[in-house]
Amino acid sequence: MNMTVALVGVTGYAGSVLYQLLQSHPNVDKILLFGKINAGKHLSDLIAGLVQFHQADPVISVFDADVIMAKTDLVFFATPAGVTKDIALPFIQAGFPVIDLSGDFRLHAAAAYEKWYHKPAADHDYLAKASYGLVETHQHPAHYIANPGCYATAVLLGLIPLVKEHLIDLSSIIVDAKSGVSGAGKSPSASNHFVSVNDNLSLYKVNQHQHIPEIMQELQLFDPHLKAIQMTTTLLPITRGIMASIYAKIPDEIGDDETQIAEKISQAFENSYQNDPFIKLCGPAFPSIKDVVGSNLTAIGWQYNPVTRILFVVSVIDNLLKGAAGQAVQNLNQLFGFDPLAGLPLMPALV
Numbered sequence: 001m002n003m004t005v006a007l008v009g010v011t012g013y014a015g016s017v018l019y020q021l022l023q024s025h026p027n028v029d030k031i032l033l034f035g036k037i038n039a040g041k042h043l044s045d046l047i048a049g050l051v052q053f054h055q056a057d058p059v060i061s062v063f064d065a066d067v068i069m070a071k072t073d074l075v076f077f078a079t080p081a082g083v084t085k086d087i088a089l090p091f092i093q094a095g096f097p098v099i100d101l102s103g104d105f106r107l108h109a110a111a112a113y114e115k116w117y118h119k120p121a122a123d124h125d126y127l128a129k130a131s132y133g134l135v136e137t138h139q140h141p142a143h144y145i146a147n148p149g150c151y152a153t154a155v156l157l158g159l160i161p162l163v164k165e166h167l168i169d170l171s172s173i174i175v176d177a178k179s180g181v182s183g184a185g186k187s188p189s190a191s192n193h194f195v196s197v198n199d200n201l202s203l204y205k206v207n208q209h210q211h212i213p214e215i216m217q218e219l220q221l222f223d224p225h226l227k228a229i230q231m232t233t234t235l236l237p238i239t240r241g242i243m244a245s246i247y248a249k250i251p252d253e254i255g256d257d258e259t260q261i262a263e264k265i266s267q268a269f270e271n272s273y274q275n276d277p278f279i280k281l282c283g284p285a286f287p288s289i290k291d292v293v294g295s296n297l298t299a300i301g302w303q304y305n306p307v308t309r310i311l312f313v314v315s316v317i318d319n320l321l322k323g324a325a326g327q328a329v330q331n332l333n334q335l336f337g338f339d340p341l342a343g344l345p346l347m348p349a350l351v
């Protein structure tokens, strides 16, 4: 099947990377662009690099749900939090396929969204229609797919195998996650200004990051006994990439044999990801951010320290690919039964 898709928010970082992926997707024939402030403008006037030589220069249309449903087969929203909870409702009512890169429909509880995003949530009945789009763990998506958050993706993929197989003490999870500046989106601010970021490392949203409840919600599917995680987020002076460093205690019940513990941990990762083309298991050869940037990969390394009984896991992704646009294309492929690799880069840029 070949299709026409709509993309709302092409001028943002996630939207522009998504547009590039969709252009080389074998099952996508046509991409219609929609926006708000930039509606009426040619794409070449906004992001010249997105329009190739000899190619038509698309015009961004004013967002219109009826037009999208009449002319396309699916809509991607690469819009900021707080937008889809209003403008995506006609699609939910009509059962029209949506892949939403924002956080508006990821949390099932409206009260949690309001607490962590500091904005009014969508109605409970609408939230209940969305499914969380972590392709590696959710195989039967609804029509409305909430694409996971970037930090949440890296952290969940590093923790799910361990929580699922009850290998870590749930009260001991600590996450130290760091992101490149493109994660903050295109709008400049004092905290993402070159002078604040360059030659610097700064913590932000400590104990208040909106991905904490998202990670909790999804881990609780594998073990409802999980009560809390400790997580910090840090801005790195790089453009793309996330590294989540995760620490957790191995409980006494697992035993004292260092080799057996190490084997159980490796086996848990293998069990969860043996059929996942975008997961690279590195064991004690810890991956770095450059091992994944430019690809849709998640690379995961780990090492058990028998002295402290702490398991240390490192999970790295490209925030704009696996953390946003790449994962959105994975969701498209799963929803329509396309080749799971279609339109997605497997090789990192490396240099």
Ligand SMILES: NC(=O)C1=CN([C@@H]2O[C@H](COP(=O)(O)OP(=O)(O)OC[C@H]3O[C@@H](n4cnc5c(N)ncnc54)[C@H](OP(=O)(O)O)[C@@H]3O)[C@@H](O)[C@H]2O)C=CC1
Binding pocket: 008, 009, 010, 011, 012, 013, 014, 015, 034, 035, 036, 037, 038, 039, 063, 078, 079, 080, 081, 083, 101, 102, 103, 148, 149, 150, 182, 183, 184, 185, 186, 187, 319, 320, 323, 324
């Ligand atoms: N950057 C990242 O690494 C990640 C981003 N995400 C999520 O993806 C979404 C987009 O993020 P990002 O690309 O960083 O954001 P940007 O701030 O870079 O871009 C936002 C885009 O949304 C459009 N937009 C804003 N308001 C409206 C509206 N009311 N109607 C239609 N279009 C609108 C903007 O268009 P205009 O130019 O016309 O204003 C722009 O194209 C966010 O929800 C973000 O949380 C998720 C994971 C990772």
Ligand SMILES: CC(=O)N[C@@H](CCC(=O)OP(=O)(O)O)C(=O)O
Binding pocket: 081, 101, 102, 103, 148, 149, 150, 179, 180, 181, 182, 183, 184, 185, 210, 211, 233, 235
């Ligand atoms: C570096 C940076 O600022 N990153 C952003 C990424 C979050 C994001 O995209 O959040 P939602 O998908 O939940 O809206 C942040 O930490 O808030």
